[in-house]
Amino acid sequence: MAVRSAPAGVAERERPGPGARAAKVAAQAWRPVALLALLFVAWWVITAAGWVEPYLVASPWDTFSIIGNKWGYFWDNTLVTLWETVAGFVIAIALGVLTAVLMVSSVTIERTLYPLLLFAQVIPKIAIAPLFVVWLGTDLAPKIVIAVLMAFFPVVISMVTGLKSIDPEMLQLSATMGAGPAKTFVKIRLPASLPHLFAGLKIAATLAVTGAVVGEFVGANEGLGFVIQQANGNFDTPTLFAGLIIMSVLGVLLFAAVELLEYFVLPWHASRRIDAATTSM
Template sequence: MTELTRQTPTLPSARLVRRARPSRRRRASRGLVAALYPAVFLALVVVAWFLVTATEMVEPYIIPSPADTWAAFTDYPDYLWEHTLVTTRETLAGFAIAALVGVLVAVLMVYSSTLEKTFYPLILFAQVIPKIAIAPLFVVWLGFGTSPKILVAVLMAFFPVVISGISGLRSVDPELLELTSTMGASPVKTFLKVRLPAALPELLSGLKVAATLAVTGAVVGEFVGANSGLGYVILQANGNIDTAMLFAALIIMSLLGVLLFAVIQVAEMFLIPWHASRRNRG
């Protein structure tokens, strides 16, 4: 009896397990350290930008100084805000439609090989076509409103959602699917309890890519025909050789894409806290 007792491994207590987990303060410090690297790199880029323009290595109409770019923000805040709201609405609408339709198409293709063989080559063909080449057709068909811009944003964001959705839904272990079928789970319950949670990591990664592409698609649509939006601001600034305003619009466009990316990443923290990518970040 004593020998068995000696050979029995002792399990760590709950207190030790809790200590092994990183505390909130430690996770917050890791997040700050992770954010420090891009912040330092961005600061170095701004310093290099300032030095290049201050020493007049390039003409101001080619690369404006940081001060001139900041002046474009402060001198025309209402102008930039108005056009930013237009592009934001078009981006959000295009991204939402692409996400909903993309997930639906991915589910249908996973459950139907006939639909996959029929529509997958067509989706790939549509993705290869340059959107700037077909955007004028959308203006002819739908007019100069927001519809052509939203449609271009949908086409840009649709493909990564479909591909990541199909890959994620097929990443489930076939033995696990057989087990759920053996236990009498319905296809709907299997999808909600097994397939969808397993597909979330890859699907969220596709949504991150789609969010940034939706911004690009909305601006591309505005390049073709629009009287509002950041694409319109960029075209007007380019025509007037106002590079400060052009840089300001590009910065806002980039921040919009980064903001959407960050929103999905925050949602990822709550939807898949169990995933290895979240645990490794601590």
């Protein structure tokens, strides 16, 4: 088989192998890992030295011991919160993308919906969460609704920004070549808006976790919010810290899942290239 050579005047660049990719990941990861290790050591020193009372700040040993001793309890409640979060996140994506498309397609719709979206966003969700519990009961529905409300706004704003960032000359060229609105959207608008959308999805993923837990604070008999609420009422600081840590890990994992999906969906984007220009110290 003949080997294709690069055109004259074009320098051929090798694709980075698995080793180079692993080295880049390691180079990017050591700083946050070092910071987490430093915070953990500070946490351990503060509690071991007795600078704060145990009922105010639980020690790392007590916190992780209770996770191990009550693993089934934490696992079951984490699955409940995970289901509420993922369901709310997926619904927020569907509604957010549809709303953004409608807003971009019509100036009237955009001018009508945008103030309402902004008004709904600035309302504290903890203030309206009891209403959803009264209306929908104490099952999963109100928690999913609050997760949707928390994640919806970043999805809409990022998608609208992406759809509006198209070069007008590209749209004119598409129209000149006879492409209709639907084909222009699929071939030009949607691919160009994906980087903006994924930026919003990363924010929305963490907010969906917060929304689900807020709903569990108000009225629930299971979930991480219920665990934290009970531990707070019983002055069970180790369980409280354990619930907070698990909730944080859940948010980080969802963020990483969106990041991984972006890696496979947008391998062509500059932010996904291993040799992209980055600022290093």
